[in-house]
Amino acid sequence: MSDSLVLTLLLVATFTLAGTVKGVTGMGLPTVAMALLGTLMSPSVAAALLVIPSLVTNIWQLLHGPHLHTVVQRLWPMMLAIMVSTLAGAALLTKVDARWSGFALGGVLVAYVLHGLLAPALQVPVWVEKRFSPAVGVVTGIVTGATGVSVIPVVPWLQSLDMERDVLVQAFGLSFTVSTFALAMGLWMQGAFALSTLGWSALSVLPALAGMWLGQKIRARISPRRFRQCLLMFLLLLGLQLLLQPLMSP
Template sequence: MDAALIAATFIIAGFVKGVIGLGLPTIAMGLLGSLMPPSQAAALLVIPSIVTNLWQMAGGPGLGPLLRRLWPMLAGIVAGSWLGAGLLTGANTGAAMAGLGLALLAYAAVGLLPWKLPRVPPRREGWAGALVGAATGLVTAATGVFVIPAVPFLGALGLSRDELVQALGLSFTVSTLALALSLGAEGVFSAQLAWGSAAAVLPALAGMGLGNALRRRVSAEVFRRWFFLGLLALGAQLLARGLG
């Protein structure tokens, strides 16, 4: 795999994250998943995802209260990833590619549709979070994408903007660590891919810096719309290739 192409992928993915606050793993998986087995693409995104999401998580108003509130969802993510271990690394790469395409299509549809999930009542956050976390963990283990259904659920908790950004960083960090453990247990996260993943950190951070600069000059909502339209096309292409 061409190192320049991997670097360009993470610059683009970091740029998107810099503008709208999320999307680095999704973009990286979508682009790299069309060029290599999805399990290898997932291994490459591990370290850039951890670094950028720790940065995002550390900049919020208060990590302790969020951990106490979201721990059932986070535990569910770990459990779901463990239950789904091996789905992404199996011999049927076509099925993994089709699953990745479906995950991108679902995420794009959620982002483009005008409706939002109703507010989750506080008394239901615990068990609902555990179920959402388990589903997110299974999707992560099968596709390397960890935004569905975690992102819509977090958006329905009534968090402030800063709390939501920090909660996303927390959720994505746990999902990435769970994915790394799953890939490591299956022997996919090799030393060579680990070095490649580490080398992708700088392009990802450079892209984030560019995206942060652009965020002040363009409408984030317009950019989000084009982002989700692009994911829609990418997801459809991966689905067709996986089923073909």
């Protein structure tokens, strides 16, 4: 079996699964795809493959609703901080040894799972949001640049703000779109975004969209809460594998 065919089958399976997760839960495509691809290739290559399917699905999520102006007006300081710090942090993803980039990714996945399973629901007051949102953006950008995953700490932070569900979904879309665009620019500035990678990334859009369609069908038949619990356990296993990989290799 040729390397191109193997890569094609790998990408189809990965992005179909990741798209299915996003279709059921409304998020998780980059997290699941990075977790799977990060076990098989360097995180910088995996992040480059994620760019186009992430942008397509996140822009759709961002524009699917009437609250775009509201979330931009409220969150622009944090988005600016995410943009700048992701551009700077992308150097970590390309220059650090791939095993330790994977280790960092594993740490982020485990932290995300533990938050999802154990953390109590928090409510952040308005004055705290205004004062600390840019700092959350800076940390999110550094983590995104270093690991290719933009969930910590921005996802729990957005969930703690006083937003209606539909507004929160568009806020996620805005954050993920900004993070993905900044990561793509950072990888390009570091010379890690080759045209060949761009082609594979574009081909990954179709299975991602097919997975989203499948996930929406599954959502009508399964409890999103139970599905999310299974997803978190799956991510925990992948995160632990990434954490142990550099410690077990010579």
